[in-house]
Amino acid sequence: MSDKKEFVKELTSMDEDFASWYTDIILKAELVDYAPVKGFMVIRPYGYEIWENIQSILDKKFKETGHKNAYFPLLIPESLLNKEKEHVEGFAPEVAWVTQGGSNELGEKLCIRPTSETIISTMYSKWVKSYRDLPVLINQWANVVRWEKTTRPFLRTTEFLWQEGHTLHETAKEAEEETIKMLNVYADVYENYLAIPVVKGQKSEKEKFAGAVATYTIEALMHDGKALQSATSHFFGDGFAKAFNIKYQGRDGREAYPYQTSWGMTTRSIGGIIMTHGDERGLKLPPKVAPIQVVIVPFAQHKEGVLEKVEEIRTILAKDFRVEADVRDWQTPGFKCNHWELRGVPVRIEIGPKDIEQGTCILFRRDTFEKTTVKLENITEEIGKLLEDIQTNMLQMARENRTKKTGVAKNMDEYLKLFEKGDGFVKIMWCGERSCEDKLKELTSATIRCIPFEEEHLSDTCCVCGKAAKHMVYTGKQY
RNA sequence: CGGGGUGUAGCGCAAUUGGUAGCGCACGUGGUUUGGGACCAUGGGGUUGCAGGUUCAAGUCCUGUCACUCCGACCA
Numbered sequence: 001m002s003d004k005k006e007f008v009k010e011l012t013s014m015d016e017d018f019a020s021w022y023t024d025i026i027l028k029a030e031l032v033d034y035a036p037v038k039g040f041m042v043i044r045p046y047g048y049e050i051w052e053n054i055q056s057i058l059d060k061k062f063k064e065t066g067h068k069n070a071y072f073p074l075l076i077p078e079s080l081l082n083k084e085k086e087h088v089e090g091f092a093p094e095v096a097w098v099t100q101g102g103s104n105e106l107g108e109k110l111c112i113r114p115t116s117e118t119i120i121s122t123m124y125s126k127w128v129k130s131y132r133d134l135p136v137l138i139n140q141w142a143n144v145v146r147w148e149k150t151t152r153p154f155l156r157t158t159e160f161l162w163q164e165g166h167t168l169h170e171t172a173k174e175a176e177e178e179t180i181k182m183l184n185v186y187a188d189v190y191e192n193y194l195a196i197p198v199v200k201g202q203k204s205e206k207e208k209f210a211g212a213v214a215t216y217t218i219e220a221l222m223h224d225g226k227a228l229q230s231a232t233s234h235f236f237g238d239g240f241a242k243a244f245n246i247k248y249q250g251r252d253g254r255e256a257y258p259y260q261t262s263w264g265m266t267t268r269s270i271g272g273i274i275m276t277h278g279d280e281r282g283l284k285l286p287p288k289v290a291p292i293q294v295v296i297v298p299f300a301q302h303k304e305g306v307l308e309k310v311e312e313i314r315t316i317l318a319k320d321f322r323v324e325a326d327v328r329d330w331q332t333p334g335f336k337c338n339h340w341e342l343r344g345v346p347v348r349i350e351i352g353p354k355d356i357e358q359g360t361c362i363l364f365r366r367d368t369f370e371k372t373t374v375k376l377e378n379i380t381e382e383i384g385k386l387l388e389d390i391q392t393n394m395l396q397m398a399r400e401n402r403t404k405k406t407g408v409a410k411n412m413d414e415y416l417k418l419f420e421k422g423d424g425f426v427k428i429m430w431c432g433e434r435s436c437e438d439k440l441k442e443l444t445s446a447t448i449r450c451i452p453f454e455e456e457h458l459s460d461t462c463c464v465c466g467k468a469a470k471h472m473v474y475t476g477k478q479y
Numbered sequence: 480c481g482g483g484g485u486g487u488a489g490c491g492c493a494a495u496u497g498g499u500a501g502c503g504c505a506c507g508u509g510g511u512u513u514g515g516g517a518c519c520a521u522g523g524g525g526u527u528g529c530a531g532g533u534u535c536a537a538g539u540c541c542u543g544u545c546a547c548u549c550c551g552a553c554c555a
Contacts, residue, residue: 019549027490038546094554115555148554149480156554229555266555299514334515352514362514445551479555 011342014280018224023153025274029283029343032153039151039158043267046343049291050270051161055141057193057289058163058265061185067137067165072119074143075110080118084243087117090210094146096158112145117211117236117262120166121244128168128248134258135178136168154271155228155479162266168246168258172237175259176214179235182263183216186231194269195286195394196220196276197402198230199425199474201450206437213237219449219474221402222275225423227449227476230272233263271479276398283344284366286394287387294383295345296325297336299352309356313349313379320380321387341366346390347383367393410459411466412443419444425476429469431462439464440475449474 011028012020026032031047034040043051059069075098082088091114098110113119124136145159165182169175183200190196198218208215212234220228240246241257250256277284287293294317298310310325317323326336333350340348350362350371363382364371367390374382405424409415418426430436430448440463441447455472462469 017549023548034547036546090554144555146554149552150548152548160555162555232555264555268555302513329513332513332515332517334513334517336516338516350514354514 011280011282014223014278018275021278022275025278025282025342026153031270031274031283034153037158039148041153041157043161046291047270050273050285050289051267053289053291054189054194054269055163057189058185059139059141061189062139062163062165065137065181065185067139067167069141070138071140071142072116072123074113076113076116076119078109078111080122081111083118084211084240087211087240091115091146094148096145096147113142114144114146115262115264116140116142116144116164117166117240118244121240121246121260124166124168125244125246128246128258130248131170131250131256133248134168134170135174136258137165138167139163139165152271154267154274156268160267162264164262164264167261168241169261170250170256170258172259175261176235179214179216179233179261179263182261183218183231183233186233186263186265187218189265190218190220190230190269190272191395193286193288194273194276195391195398196230196272197395197399199450199452201452201474203232203450204437204448204473206434207448209234211236211239213239217450219476220272220276221405221425221476222272222479223278223401224275225405225477227425227474227478228268228272228275229449229478230269231263231265234261236260236262277394278344281338282342284394285344285346287346287391290344290346291322292324292340292343292345293321293387294323294347294349295336295340296323296349296351297333297340298325298327299333299350301327301329301352303353305356306351306353310351313351313361313376316380317383321383337364347386349379365390367397408458409463410461411463415440415444415463419446423477425449425474427456427458427472428463428475429458429461430471430473431465431467432470433462433465436462436464444477446475446477449476449478
């Protein structure tokens with residue numbers, strides 16, 4: 001036990017210094033490493049595999065909802081970026097520019113996409129001629145670059161990976177339905193795969209995407225009480241269509257502009273997993289996205305028959321699970337246990353000569369640290385149940401943490417008192433005025449995270465100004 | 480972009496009034512071990528972030544610069 005304490009000391013305590021804990025974990029678990037260029041990170045195999053799992057889950061759902069993948073160029077001419085006024089104002093300050101090709105100065109500088117609305121809209125204007133061409137339902141898996149001033153691996157890096165869906169519809173209603181449909185896909189993935197509970201809602205005018213009519217969001221609460229904007233879905237009306245001259249001939253023979261949406265989820269979600277589930281021993285990965293769901297740690301592996309049995313079990317489990325056997329003969333079992341706990345593997349199988357004799361093995365679950373002895377003949381079934389249970393339990397624990405860290409304030413006195421205690425979501429009533437939104441931020445540095453789809457009635461008056469309230473909103477400090 | 484902190488071996492650190500860089504872990508080799516981070520022996524690894532300056536002499540002092548990190552402002 002004392003040895004274990006020493007090990008834990010190698011990791012920064014999450015309660016004392018959550019930020020350092022986070023950096024510690026991602027480096028030690030080999031998810032990422034810092035790149036030679038400021039603000040950039042290398043996603044290492046173990047981290048990238050988590051992203052691949054998230055990708056395949058999302059991609060399947062996109063396809064089930066009728067979308068197809070395509071790929072658009074990395075570089076966007078300045079003139080295209082400038083076409084939609086609000087959009088360029090929002091993004092220009094953080095755009096990286098390419099000004100030279102080989103040894104020649106370019107006639108028009110090219111920006112590295114910060115997002116692809118402009119280039120995609122440009123192409124859509126060539127492709128859409130008739131109502132028969134609608135809807136257009138395209139997704140792109142890509143990298144984007146935003147020249148951020150401060151960065152943190154996964155949460156905010158200069159370059160990040162994401163998917164961006166871009167769709168066109170005949171009617172505003174259809175486009176809005178698409179926006180909500182995709183937000184629901186994101187919420188489903190977050191809750192049922194990443195085990196992170198989210199609040200679905202709409203962004204305020206101030207917080208919405210540059211150029212959007214409406215931005216919908218899912219907001220999650222991290223272990224330290226800060227909010228993470230986890231995915232967004234935008235309704236553009238016909239603003240971009242008009243700016244980019246996307247026109248088609250409608251059923252009535254008249255020219256019309258289609259209604260547009262875009263929606264995206266990024267590698268930031270991996271940061272969300274770490275900060276929602278991680279603990280003092282390191283990462284804790286939800287089974288559905290864990291690169292390794294089960295690791296087998298043999299004890300006394302030099303003894304006759306142990307490695308053979310381990311390989312036998314591995315082969316059986318490999319049919320249904322992502323499984324790995326740690327048969328390194330230069331590490332002790334104790335080392336391996338800690339190694340895989342740090343990396344967040346949901347289930348560990350411990351097996352040695354004694355177990356083999358009895359036809360059993362020990363299952364260790366990363367979420368609760370519980371150990372149980374099971375019969376080898378039932379191993380597939382037992383592991384399957386256990387993984388499901390861990391998945392469910394992790395969501396449950398995250399929900400409880402969120403509930404614990406969610407408060408209600410009816411006026412600014414109550415609000416400030418809540419924030420003295422610590423961070424978290426605070427639900428308040430809001431009059432809808434920008435001035436109150438600004439004041440809230442000025443006083444507390446918290447912002448309105450969203451106007452939830454499911455509003456509660458907390459009181460009749462705005463928490464900030466005391467005038468008649470329009471909405472209940474979630475507020476909090478954000479990453 | 481403002482304010483603070485840190486850069487010495489892969490990681491964590493040390494080096495006295497400036498005197499020519501060392502320890503632990505990790506790594507290589509040989510052996511003994513193996514039910515929660517094993518042990519013994521032995522070995523390799525450094526332009527002290529980078530560029531200047533002061534000095535007989537700079538990890539140490541000065542200037543600049545870069546990177547990382549934390550706290551604010553901006554964003555996924």
